[in-house]
Amino acid sequence: MLRFAGKDRLAVAALRRRLLARHISTKNSVLCDNMSTVAGSAAPGTAAAPSSTLQGPDSLAKQYLQPGFLKDKSAVSPVTLSSRDFDIFTGSQIGATVRMANKRDVMSLWSLLEACLQANYNERSLSILKSLYNIESHRRTFIDDYNLYCSHMCASMTSTAEMSKMVQHDLTNVFPGVTMNAKTVAILVHHSIRVAPKGADLADLKSDISIFLSQVPSGPKAICANVDVLTYDDFKVLYRDLGLVKLQQLPSNIRDMLAADEVEATTAAAGTKSTDSTATLPPADSAEFNSLMNSASKILNPSATTTTTITTTEASKVELDKDVETVEKDARQLVNVDTLGMKVIRHTLLGLSLTDEQKGRIANFSFNAGENIFNLDEAKTINFFDMYSSLKTPEERELFEKVLEDFNQDRQQSLEVRATDAAKERWRHDFEEAKARGDIAIKKSLNAKLWNWYSDMLPLMKKEVARCKREVLAAKGPSKKYDYAPYLALVNPEKMCVITILELLKLNSTGGIAEGMRTARAVISVGKSIEMEFRSEQLLKNESYMLKDINKKSNEFKKYIRNAKKSLRSLHLDEAKVIWPQSIRAKVGSVLISLLINVARVPVEGIDPITNQKVYGDAPAFSHSYQYHSGIKLGVIRIHPALTRQLNGDKMIASVQPQLLPMLVKPRPWVSSKSGGYYYSQSNLVRTKDSPEQTAYIDAASKSHAIDQVYDGLNVLGETSWTVNRRMFDVISQVWNTGKPFLEIPGIQQAIQYLPRPPSDADPSVVNKWKEQNKEIANEFASNRSMRCDMNYKLEIARAFLGEKFYFPHNMDFRGRAYPLSPHFNHLGNDMSRSLLTFWKGKRLGKDGLMWLKVHLANLYGVNKVPIEGRVQFVEDHMDDIRNAVENPLESNDQWWLKSDKPWQTLATCYELIEALKLENPEDFISHQPVHQDGTCNGLQHYAALGGDMIGASQVNLIPDVKPNDVYMHVANNVKANLIEKLKTKPDDEIAKFFVENINRKIVKQTVMTHVYGVTLVGATLQIDKQIHAMIGDKKKSLAYANYLAKEVFAAIRQSFNSAHLIQDWLGECCTRISKSIRLDIDRKSLEKNNKPDFMTSVIWTTPLGLPIVQPYREVSKKQVDTNLQTVFISDPFAVNQINARRQKAGFPPNFIHSLDASHMLMSASKCYKDGLEFASVHDSYWTHAADIPTMNKNLREQFVALHEVDLIERLKNEFDERYQNYVKVMKIPTDSEMGIKISKLRQEMTEQLGRPVNFADEIEAEQQRLALLQSTQEEDVERGKQMVTTISLAENADEIFTNEEKKGDSGRMVIFTRLVLPEIPSKGDFDVASVKDSTYFFS
């Protein structure tokens, strides 16, 4: 046996060196990965570091990059990815902190560089560049940063010589070792062309540029790819005048434009008018179609329209104390909640307004000249949906849609871009009007007040900006105090004032503060708004940059420009990588808020307590103070009550983001994790909050095309076009405007009515009760108000989108579940929201469709537990009610439809059905109504498929049956049977008696449903308590009963879904072990400190679609930032902390199931799209046209089977085994156990050899040694490895040997390392998933 005793330590080290030097060729090729070295060797990343023979955990990053098993393996390109990008998250806290600090430094230097360049602080910019240069890990991409600087400097130079001199000097003397790239050359080329004397001989220019072009090996094509540097004119010069680049070296957009330009120039020269250019049009089959298309597009896009953006002046006036105009619509105006948010929404929606010119063009839309096909009534507003619906042939409709998509491009821009200038103008206007009317008017008008604040704030603001400028210019180096200074120069002071005012008013009543907001949130919000304003200005500036020299061209040419713009826009959105550091946001925000606090005042009145006279005065509108909130000292900014009354003090829902509305054009398809969705604002593929680890995995997966199927599915969801259900809008708006409560719409509320205060000497119990009750009143008031606001936003948006064709861009949460990006109004919303939405496209019902429409109606009503025929029968039995609902929906309060489970959607379907039945052949009806198919307890369906439970599978309808099974009923019956059994032995069990009599499916439903998503006993108790509370009355008793039943429900679920349950337990156990493990190749330093390992390993798996899922649960760390208002604690987006084991464990089983249901949905979406279906989903509810239900049903079953045909648990285990194979787990075992004694003995021996106490790092190192030997190709090494014993090899299988009891506690226990081994997977039941294909009620 080879032990440490056998050789001295030096010899072992020498052996190790030898092994490493030989670069052991191992049995496993992955082991040659360039992962960081084992403990004790050179620092990771240094060139000299020898490769380890151990497998890096995330060399196993490759794991998820392996082809998804559902994919054609050859389709996936292999990825070269350094595991260094990932081991940052699994190493040690110290390592992560250092590396993330570098990243944080780079990010903050970037943003500072950007700011300083914008503000023309050239010297400072150069010194920032030097700092960036000094960060070694960043050196590789440093040239990109230099390019920013170079471009800025060149812009003010007047000769090519000057520019080359600067670059030469900088790259030789200041930043040695850095070489130019294609972009540097593009910059030099652009500016050379710019400074070249016009009309002069081009020979000099040509020779200069030739030299530049020869500087980079990548050649002219790579240089020309920099369309953000080179303008259209530059390309013309390079190609046409200088002949230095070839046509094929130009980007395709530019090539097209140049070609078109030439054709145009030639035709113009020939004196003919350009009428046709088929090359620009999408391929079409018939000449007739082409000519239709041409004439139509000419009408909607005549040459009078320039390509410049629509001016938004009309649409951008924000009135804050009057009603903002609403979009002109031929529909009832809504009585709106009077909140600022509402006004902002209305203001944004004005982007949907059509100009007279646009209206004219639409009115004249025709396929043949001289024929007004739409017969538009001038008194009515334009309704694209009506126009579309009136078209007769598919060709006409297709053409119309194409033209509309084009037409809507500009409207989309005005929807997304908001203007603050307009707000200020409106305040000034109101102020002046009020001034003309006299003082009182000024006091009353909110806008006039805002104007006053603005005018008072502006000079202070300018002073502050000037002071900051002085500070920056005077500062020798970076100053901590004024580190925000460069940022204040980016947006003009006027805008900053307006933004500050608007943000603070918007934040009123957030964060649980009734009349005000949390300071931390306020400073960050204001800072972020300034940053966003700066970004969107940049974006607009860039957009027209390349094409700035182009004007007056033909339609066809403009088409090219539009295309070019579109791709440019994507380019810029994708490149937007810089974010301001949180501390800068906070500081900028606090400076602005302080200025506003200093000047903003409101008139107040009060009663003098001494004289009892009314007195008038004025007070600050905002005040900063502290208060206790749930026991925590919290900085708050209070808004004066006098002002909140004027703002109507409404609770704002979340933060209103007006730019995120449904889109008028197809969303940008997802192509990378940051590119997709809206056109003018960046959206992320994954909704993630400060998890750099997740981002890194997603980015890597995206780059390797491993998640193309995910993109595909999301793009399908985004392509579904919608319109607003006009009939439903009419009914709902009628109800809404009464202001009375109706269904889930809360009524309009007057001021809050608190209970009167008890006398001051009332018993403390009375005072407490009074506080409690008033809090309840406040909560209810707030919740009703916020609900009414929310519904109002939805309705107002729906109203504005009447007659429009629109889309919902989607992204997803980290488990892969899809959500529309636009909040408020979407198909995930409540019953009312959903009823307002129909598919833009219609499809003939046909026989199947008519039937499914009826089934849908029954399902919505709540009759979904009977066979399909029964549901059809139900509808037929209620035809009179249905007719009545349609004819007089609001006639009385006991209408049939009102009692439905989902009344609004029921009513919408009634309309659709009755319309169809009006036709001679109802099957001919063109239906737009989305029809839903819902899974029966979808989480349990996945569990049953994973576990192969027969009973379970049948209860959730995975097995064909003549009627649908009701799992809730099933569980309720099981519980009842168990209780009856229990009563036989304990006849006095009162609770059991109670439930035997009273249990029903409703009581257990929520618990069964959420059980698979990991509801805890406490959660289940509260759910059940909610159901039985009214029956029992007493709070304590009800809770006790609920707790009792919750346990029974859990047990009953376990009976039917036993295998599924074992899987749930297995998932939990895996997570527990992973959470307690560390990498075997951990560096010595991080273990020696405190002799305590950091647990950094989060649970990571890959969905069947290749999406890497990283559980983001880590300990939070907040950073303290001193601002001039107060010190705020804000979360640090660059922090990588130890994992939160509790949340990792609780989250894993449900997250895993969600990752499967998300995969199923996306797979079904893609398949349906291929089959020509419209598809939408709300997680486990899939929607399509009635006529297409049979196809969708077939697809979703096939996809479910395809998903589960592979043993997903086994696949997960394999993935885990590979990913975590070189991990060790930290655990406790009894000291006096056989294993404990052996390990102690070995530790004792090691201590003696070392001459100091052995530590964990020594133990790990010894094990590394053993494994290196075992993996050697030299037999002699392997033999020695086999002989070697380490504390870790002694602890083999410790997890299985000891019981849970033995592993717990402190006394009599010792901490050991054991190889991380995951438990064996539980055996699977007999259920065969293929039977799902024939199960009618799987989704129904």
Added chain:
Amino acid sequence: MITPFSKKVLLDNIPTFYKSSFLVNPSVYETIFQKLQLQKVYKDCTDLKVLDIYAGPGQQSLIFNEKFRPKQQLLMDNRPKFTNFWETHLKGSHLQLSTQDPYSWESYLMLMDYQKIFVPETQDRSHIHNKFFVMANVTDKKYEGLIMQWYNCIGQKNWVHRYGRVQMLVWMPTATAVKLLAPPKSSARSKASLVAETFTESKLIAITDDTAASKMDKLILQQHDPIMIKHADTVPNKRPQIPMSLLLITPRNVTFNKDNWDYITKQLMIQRKTPFEDAAEALGPGGREYFTQVLQDKNFMSRNAASFSAEEFILLTDIFTNWPFKPDIFMSLFDVDNDD
């Protein structure tokens, strides 16, 4: 007659003391009672009713009862190990027992108003109540909040204080006593010390001799000259020992707007180190301007709340009460729950 228990009896019979600590040595009790001079207020105690809250093992109750022979002495505790001990050891004494939860306000209403088991007389506030006395042991540090609420009840004149100015003799963690007795400018000065100083005269009678005692303000130790108690004279024996102090709390007769006072002390003590000229804004929008104008005292404006005496807070309360534009002080009481 039941003789006081030996430490051994207590330790042998009571398996847990619920994170509380109790003095057991009868001779130390004797010194304490001598120091208290209760006869000055309660004379021969024949009319005295004593409410003995969280009486624990009942050693103090027993010795007190033996010494003063009050008219009625009711022990309140709902911790089973103590009530079991009483069942076996205190039956047949003069002591009455109630197992109602002393933490719940309703328990007192039940005893005094409904069951009428313990009904004190209501007395005028011009003098200290001479027929009603409260003793308590709240040495479990999780009940610090309860002690603060009791102090608050003195200001509100509710709970037992609706009967008049009722003296209380309370054992509490020394850390709590330090907060309550902290004088102006001391680092422990808090809203609690203001409440104690404003509404009561709180006197440190005894304190366990340990490191926690060194946190007590030197001046207080000097003025109050407490009896130093050794942990050896207490139960349980467990380490870490619980540092505790005994306070005699005598309510003052105060007449000013308690609500406004509460609001002001709370708002200002959140920022106890902030100069008043900045902190005043926390009293309401425009507060800085109002107080600057009324006080006309630059020096005062530059001081911070931690340095204000009880009298100065009362002065600020009066000024605030007269402010025509003062905010609705109940506004923040009902901030909504949903934290978006």
